[in-house]
Amino acid sequence: MVARDPEDRRMLGALLRIPFQAIVARIQEGLAAAGYTDLRPAHFVVFQHMRPEGVRLTELAEAAQITKQSMGYLVDYLEREGYTERMPDPTDGRARVIRLTERGKDVERTAREILRNIEAEWSDHLGEERMAQLRETLRDLAAMLER
Amino acid sequence: MVARDPEDRRMLGALLRIPFQAIVARIQEGLAAAGYTDLRPAHFVVFQHMRPEGVRLTELAEAAQITKQSMGYLVDYLEREGYTERMPDPTDGRARVIRLTERGKDVERTAREILRNIEAEWSDHLGEERMAQLRETLRDLAAMLER
DNA sequence: CGAAATAGTAAGAACCTCTTACTAGCTTGT
DNA sequence: ACAAGCTAGTAAGAGGTTCTTACTATTTCG
Numbered sequence: 001m002v003a004r005d006p007e008d009r010r011m012l013g014a015l016l017r018i019p020f021q022a023i024v025a026r027i028q029e030g031l032a033a034a035g036y037t038d039l040r041p042a043h044f045v046v047f048q049h050m051r052p053e054g055v056r057l058t059e060l061a062e063a064a065q066i067t068k069q070s071m072g073y074l075v076d077y078l079e080r081e082g083y084t085e086r087m088p089d090p091t092d093g094r095a096r097v098i099r100l101t102e103r104g105k106d107v108e109r110t111a112r113e114i115l116r117n118i119e120a121e122w123s124d125h126l127g128e129e130r131m132a133q134l135r136e137t138l139r140d141l142a143a144m145l146e147r
Numbered sequence: 148m149v150a151r152d153p154e155d156r157r158m159l160g161a162l163l164r165i166p167f168q169a170i171v172a173r174i175q176e177g178l179a180a181a182g183y184t185d186l187r188p189a190h191f192v193v194f195q196h197m198r199p200e201g202v203r204l205t206e207l208a209e210a211a212q213i214t215k216q217s218m219g220y221l222v223d224y225l226e227r228e229g230y231t232e233r234m235p236d237p238t239d240g241r242a243r244v245i246r247l248t249e250r251g252k253d254v255e256r257t258a259r260e261i262l263r264n265i266e267a268e269w270s271d272h273l274g275e276e277r278m279a280q281l282r283e284t285l286r287d288l289a290a291m292l293e294r
Numbered sequence: 295c296g297a298a299a300t301a302g303t304a305a306g307a308a309c310c311t312c313t314t315a316c317t318a319g320c321t322t323g324t
Numbered sequence: 325a326c327a328a329g330c331t332a333g334t335a336a337g338a339g340g341t342t343c344t345t346a347c348t349a350t351t352t353c354g
Binding site: 295296297298299300301302303304305306307308309310311312313314315316317318319320321322323324 | 325326327328329330331332333334335336337338339340341342343344345346347348349350351352353354
């Protein structure tokens, strides 16, 4: 059992950053252990906002809250490394849709499994009830903040 | 009232990222509105881990989990802009202590006030009890993750 | 049709972080 | 006491991520 400091004065920002960065680090380590050593945290948002039918670059950029140019840089890299592919968008001649290749889908599955393991560990530590509360509260906050 | 999706399948990483990034964005906006337009999110960790007596570069780097060189880059910038100053460490001729100037302390006060406002808003939305639970759960997680 | 908006790319710079390598000062074992 | 090793910090250079400004091609709309 870990001794928790009851006088922990850290600000909310730090308290949110710690578990978030822990997740990012664990996923990167887990993917590297599975052989995906060329994926960096910046690429994760691409997988996170992907859909089976594919997504446009502009939509990905908006979802990740970065510029189209920055997202283009990330997607170009993922495409060179074989994780994504681009197809013309039949409904709009200016656009192309970005999709995961099989290799990309495998990354997605692996990442989800790592995340399930993390969630199981946290649930062990916190108890299922507090874990469910945490998830629910974060969902509520996210819904509020996205307005 | 916002409709929250009860089927929200977003992963825990995303749910933690959203409020964390919201805090970072709000603090940056608030500081910019107060005239501190030259401060970027990367600099926040310096203020976060500062102490009145001053802190050594190495200690700041460890706290922020980046290299000494990277922290040196951030602190050099803050010093050029007048937010921090360095004094020789009387107890160790190799070391210097980094402290906030008055300008730096004002940034700290401003940032804390912004954070208090954010916490008040969140507390309004969630209710005080859930807000306290959130804080407590995050502290617990942070303690576990830090060993 | 013509004007405005949108999808995406190009070029270049700024920013943040890392690795490797170094200097100066401190600590320790004998 | 002093050489060997450790620690604080700096230097140089590179890579990765993001931004701004500017552009082309295509679509949408008055």
